[in-house]
Amino acid sequence: MSPEEKLQSNVSDGGLKEHNYLGLSDCSSVGSSNLSGLADDDKATISLKATELTLGLPGSQSPARDNTELNLLGPAKLDEKPFFPLLPSKDEISCSSSQKNLASGNKRGFSDTMDKFSEAKVSVYAEKNWMFPEAVVANQSVVKKEVPQNIPKGKQSTTNNSSSPPAAKAQIVGWPPVRSYRKNTLATTCKNSDEVDGKPGSGPLFVKVSMDGAPYLRKVDLRSYNNYGELSSALEKMFSTFTLGQPGSSGATGKDVRNETRLKDLLNGKDYVLTYEDKDGDWMLVGDFSWEIFIGVCKKLKIMKGSDAIGLAAAPAPRTMEKSKMRA
């Protein structure tokens, strides 16, 4: 399909609904009428510019298709390249946050975005009076672009080990746009006097904590606790409101009961267990490793219903198998 044909078909297809949002197709589209309306406006504005001196492509006073190919072929040619490297892995993450799924689902392949050239755009650029400021019209041969190596730098520089769990994501260079000074500084924030232990300072270690049935996640800094007991009490405080309405609770409303012991009871094996996702992506019961090792491997926490936790791996290496460590 030549670029022109491709462009032609895109107009009738309309706008955004062409985008492959990886499973989410409910993005409503700009109607095709809108799109051509847009193009028409552009056409009107841009064709006025035909009288202005602007830098255009060399050698085209006529609506040469060649030039439009040069202009548009480049980006259009990029359609083989997935623009954003993260696409597959996100879907595999089991996220309790629906927002997460939406966000990840909306990453689209580059090919989809590039299909949006409209025919109107093509003709506009073709009709333009390409002139240089000095009105020099050079005769350059139109060079077809190769498929450019437009892989985002992040992909190239990412160490995407095959051994890394599906939950791992490629790092994008310079994103989010936070100064490296800030990143480095936060990474050396020590909460617990690490110098006393002789350990190098390490940053706050935030992990998400989700709970079955809770409407949103919380985040805790694992380094702000010294042992399982502190973590447990902190979680109790955070999630005590959510235990109501669960099977086994009395059905009182959230506002009344801030009963710490209730959650503690729940956490202690009656209804809920505390689990974590480790570096390999496996869900394990909390409490089997020493605290220091635990914070080194824990990526996420989840307060699961006891019934769901049956069959969850306990730590493979037999250290202390007591769950009572958690209650300390």
Next chain:
Amino acid sequence: MDLRLPSKVLEHIFSFVDSNEDRNSVSLVCKSWFETERLTRKRVFVRNCYAVTPAAVARRFPGMRSLTLKGKPHFADYNLVPDGWGGYAWPWIEAMAEKSPSLEELRLKRMVVTDECLEKIAASFKDFKVLVLTSCEGFSTDGLAAIAVACRNLTELELRECIVEDLGGDWLSYFPETLTSLVSLDFSCLDSEVKLSDLERLVSRSPNLKSLKLNRAVSLDALGSLLRLAPQLVELGTGSFSDKLDQEAVSKLAQVFTELKELKSLSGLWDVLPEYIPLLYSVCPGLTSLNLSYATVQMPDLVELLSRCSNLQKLWVMDLIEDKGLEAVASSCKELRELRVFPSGADVDETNVAMTEQGLVSVSEACPNLESVLYFCAQFTNAALATIAKTRPNLKCFRLCVIEPFAPDHKTHQPLDEGFKAIVESCKDLQRLSVSGLLTDKAFEYIGTHGKKLRMLSIAFAGDSDLMLHHLLSGCESLNKLEIRDCPFGDTALLENAAKLETMRSLWMSSCGVSFGACKLMSEKMPKLNVEVIDEHTPETRPDSSAVEKIYIYRTLAGPRLDMPEFVWTIHKNPEIGVSHLAIE
């Protein structure tokens, strides 16, 4: 009758013209105004150190006392500009040492500053007073010692977020006992411990000291003794706020804080323990500026603190504040003008989910003077943007960073086009805008149509085609700086609007679809621009059709720069390709 004003009168009149934008206009009126203006300009701003040569600046402004320079492009902050790209301070310092030895103030941003530079400053400018280095690198604490020892009239020494080779804390001890003029000292970005007794003596003999920003190594205890010596401080950056103090020490510290009657600005608070936050309560009502962006304080403590800051105008905080915390800000900090919310986690997965778009909406609705926003957030909605636009038409700077690239409106799954449309339509004086989230070309059509006062625009992972760039370059009349990364446009819009680039300071494009051929073309046809192709993986051959990794285009009177590293290509480097002569001044 000769109606010309005598130059003495002109000089007097121009002495009241402070803003350089006005002075630039003044100098365009006629030759005599140009002459008089240039002889009387004291503060010179060169916002792109490669736009003009040091010699030219020195020649034009013989009365220069203060020079401000910026080097690397803004995206260098995010590691997008490879090391060694440029931005060297040396040529400037060398030139000014020779031609402008009366220079008193030097402010550098994003430049490479070496110890030689600092030594040269110390040796050359007899009346040197002010050195402010922001996001600079390349020097060590030895260079600081040189400044300390030699600059007898030093008033300001500020290192803001610099990367310094820290060889120890001795440098501070080089301030002579005769130095009593210090007004501002900021060494917050250094690691090593300075000798407390030297610091105390320095503070004691500096009656004019108004601003003191300590580094992390200064303990809480030490802070107490320093504050006792400088109760007149207006700006304070604490050191580490986490030592375990006994009860008596804590109450003494609390007392010391109550003595800080002039304090308006507070920052630092590294590692602050929650139990120490109440120590700050006494200064809260007087604070106009609070930087908690390095303090991992949780929401409940933040609420307690901020609800006491009724005069706060500037707040920098992390997303640990959550929506609830921002609601507290909304109800307590009615004077708020600037809000920056930084992410506490390093990447997308770690975003604090208890902070959403609602936080910013609360503040926008309640704070009538809010005009500058930087907001990192996991997600956003068009409705929220519309509310912000409606309630805050006075916004001048709006930088929204939805951390997940391509994230749509999380409720409607639409692109955020309409939301940003509302922003640019309503905020007629908007000068700086950063967009994010899922955006189509339409968003940029809106920005081009309405963003008439926009001077700086930052874009990432957005748009569909060349139309996006075309809208911006043809529509945004005041556009001065444009930086774009990872957007799918090619050559068309760029080439078509190339003339626009001469009206702008700079354009950065990385991971877009611009071809090498287009870069060459622009280089040939637009000699007043430097077109730099930056490519760390310099290929053997570069076909015209290949897309380039990074492009930095800026207007310049200085011609091609002579300090380009290997990975920067300009047309002047490869004579076979084109231009027959170089435009060297």
